[in-house]
Amino acid sequence: MSDNAIFIGKSTRREELYLSKANRHGLVTGATGTGKTVTLQILAEGFSNAGVPVFAADIKGDLSGIAEKGEPKDFLLKRAEKIDFDDYGFEASPAIFYDLFGVEGHPIRTTVSDMGPVLLSRLMGLTEAQEGALNILFRIADEEGLLVLDLKDLRALLADIATRGGNLTTQYGNVSDQTIGAIQRRLVVLEEQGGSHFFGEPAFKIADLMRTTRDGRGYVSVLAADKLMEAPQLYATFLLWLMSELFEELPEVGDPERPRLVFFFDEAHLLFNDAPPGLLEKIEQVVRLIRSKGVGIYFVTQNPLDVPDTVLSQLGNRVQHALRAFTPRDQKAVKAAAQTFRQNPAFDTEKAITELGVGEALVSVLDEKGVPTMVERTLIRPPSGKLGPIDQATRQSLIHNSPISGEYDKPIDRESAYEVLAKRSAERQAQAQAQAKRKAAEDEAKREAKASSSSRGRETATERFFKNVASSVGRQVGPLLVRALVRGVLGSLKRR
């Protein structure tokens, strides 16, 4: 096996993915059950062996087997024999498990400010106007030195802005009460989806995705995404955030000999589904530019039509598994998929796509000059790791012994907007209390002076006083405070 390429499988020749072209991105497509996950696994294993760290989302849990040595099952050995894969063997890949919920792996968190208004808006499904308001909110927080780390901070900030009352106008623009209310409601939805797990500290350090073992293999970071998939927007935005973090933090390296990291984006259609044009443009830009940072992005989805043209045209290495062609719409998709390949005169691409067996695919990669190879009908190699999910005990022991064990496992909750605003509002309340108390005492003095000079009504001065305090205080600071205030006032009355 050559050490500048990853073995993928066999067509009329050996099919390999060139490491020097692996940062020119890729695409793995196919209908359900056609072999996408196994292809993802053999690619990840290949990269890891070549010293390239990998990040991959594990939608169904069946990629986790990569962390365990495979078993020599008959059909695997037969496939290996059929493709002349003589040195086929079984071994585990070094893996680190992650899970936003912190159960199936180490938690990954970031702060609300780190995520920023654009992605946060996408996450909450905000309108453009609401996104504008969120922007203003972030700037106010910045100006006032408020750290917005977790969703609790964001909630406190929204509530605070709301109490500043009536359609706040700042030097940046207007924020209406209605908009704040709408964002607050979207925030509740995000919290219900489990979004609060993802925000806070310790914030994830991207460098942890770039780890290699002492003997030079790349770690495969496997994100448990089965539960996460219940909130597709959270899943897609989270991966997009990781991608943009990589983009922001990594230095330019041009076209390296091998990628610094390969990032698999499974169920990629979720990223593009009704993404607003502005966001699509950003995604397209990140994908285009991240290449020179040495990161290869591999989208995995059912159909190439799931990926917008501007992105699709940047995906150089392609593995197309079988597609069904039952309906006219299916047929259209097959046609479109076929047209994305450099045609091979030896067969009809369109027809081949519908005929491919499980674990068989049309493959075209970028050759050493960066030119797409002619499409080839390829039997994909069997994996060296376990096929299917790892068992719980093995997973838990891998988590326990991982190189980042203890780094993120416990959340930290340091002083941020929530605490500061709570303190501020307590101070404001105390001030209001003191003021009300002073005023009440003055009023009482006046009334008593009046009552002793004129003898009016059956209402005693004290009765009148309590009514007064209760209503004026009630108006001023809300009913909850009245009891405390009255008690304070009573104390001062008693003392006399």
Ligand SMILES: Nc1ncnc2c1ncn2[C@@H]1O[C@H](COP(=O)(O)OP(=O)(O)OP(=O)(O)O)[C@@H](O)[C@H]1O
């Ligand atoms: N390269 C391969 N070598 C040997 N067996 C394979 C290969 N690819 C797929 N298979 C067999 O086909 C099964 C289904 O493959 P896989 O799970 O990769 O499909 P999939 O496209 O990911 O399906 P889904 O869309 O349901 O996730 C595997 O469990 C395995 O038994």
Ligand SMILES: [Mg+2]
């Ligand atoms: Mg799969």
